[in-house]
Amino acid sequence: MxxxxxxxxxxxxxxxxxxxxxxxxxxxxxxxxxxxxxxxxxxxIDWRNPSRNRFHVTAEYSVERSRSTETARPDIVLFVNGIPFCVIECKAPQVEVEFGFIVDYANVLGELDKALTMYSAFEGFDESDLVGTLTAINSEIEKLPGRYSDLWDLFKTVKHFYDEEAYELLLADESLREEFYDRLSDFGKTLGIALSCEKFLTEVDGKILSR
Incomplete structure (x- = not known):
C-alpha cells in the first residue's frame, strides 16, 4: 500500500x-x-473475481489537502480493498436532480456493476437495476458529438445562425420546447463530465471547445 x-x-x-x-x-x-x-x-484488486474484494463506504471522510494542514470532507467515499475509488456528492432534499451516477474516470472499474449486488445497501435490487450505475468517462465523452448534433438538429429549419427571432418562434411550440430542454440537459451533463477530464481538455482543439 x-x-x-x-x-x-x-x-x-x-x-x-x-x-x-x-x-x-x-x-x-x-x-x-x-x-x-x-x-x-x-x-x-481482483478483477476476475469481484466477490473476493472488500467494499466499504464511509461518510464525511477527512482528507488532508496537499501542502496544507487543512482537510476536505467529501460527502461519501467508496473504497475497494481500502483504496478510495469514488467520491459522491450528496444533494439536499430540496435540490432537484433527475438522477445520479458514478463515473469511472480511470476506466478501471470494469464489470463491477455486478459486484454492487453484493453490498448490503443494494439488497432488494436486481442486478439489472444496477446496470449503468458505474459509468466509464470515455463512454460518456463518446456521446458528446451525438448529443451536440441532436441538440442543434431541432433548429435545422432556422436559416440564419444569429436569427434570435426565428429561435423564439420555433420554441413557442410547447412540445418542441420540452424536447429542447431534455436535449440541452443531456448535452450539459455530458459536457460537464468531459470538461472534468484533463485528457479531454488537452487533446481537444480549443476552438472546438469555444463553440
Missing part, C-alpha cells in the same frame, strides 16, 4: 497514469524463502 500511496507527483495526468498502472497491473514484491529471494506479483 505504501508504494501506491507514495507515487511521486509528476503532473496530474502522469501521476494518475502511474497509479492506474499499479491498480490494474499490480506490483512486483520480493520474499525470502529458505534463504532464496523470490519475486511475486501482488494485485491490489
Amino acid at each position: 505504501q508504494k501506491l500511496k507514495n507515487v511521486k507527483y509528476d503532473g496530474l495526468l502522469k501521476t494518475n497514469e502511474a497509479i492506474y498502472d499499479l491498480i490494474t497491473l499490480g506490483t512486483a514484491l520480493e520474499q525470502a524463502i529458505e534463504g532464496d529471494s523470490k519475486s511475486f506479483n501482488m494485485n491490489y
Whole structure:
C-alpha cells in the first residue's frame, strides 16, 4: 500500500497514469524463502473475481489537502480493498436532480456493476437495476458529438445562425420546447463530465471547445 500511496507527483495526468498502472497491473514484491529471494506479483484488486474484494463506504471522510494542514470532507467515499475509488456528492432534499451516477474516470472499474449486488445497501435490487450505475468517462465523452448534433438538429429549419427571432418562434411550440430542454440537459451533463477530464481538455482543439 505504501508504494501506491507514495507515487511521486509528476503532473496530474502522469501521476494518475502511474497509479492506474499499479491498480490494474499490480506490483512486483520480493520474499525470502529458505534463504532464496523470490519475486511475486501482488494485485491490489481482483478483477476476475469481484466477490473476493472488500467494499466499504464511509461518510464525511477527512482528507488532508496537499501542502496544507487543512482537510476536505467529501460527502461519501467508496473504497475497494481500502483504496478510495469514488467520491459522491450528496444533494439536499430540496435540490432537484433527475438522477445520479458514478463515473469511472480511470476506466478501471470494469464489470463491477455486478459486484454492487453484493453490498448490503443494494439488497432488494436486481442486478439489472444496477446496470449503468458505474459509468466509464470515455463512454460518456463518446456521446458528446451525438448529443451536440441532436441538440442543434431541432433548429435545422432556422436559416440564419444569429436569427434570435426565428429561435423564439420555433420554441413557442410547447412540445418542441420540452424536447429542447431534455436535449440541452443531456448535452450539459455530458459536457460537464468531459470538461472534468484533463485528457479531454488537452487533446481537444480549443476552438472546438469555444463553440
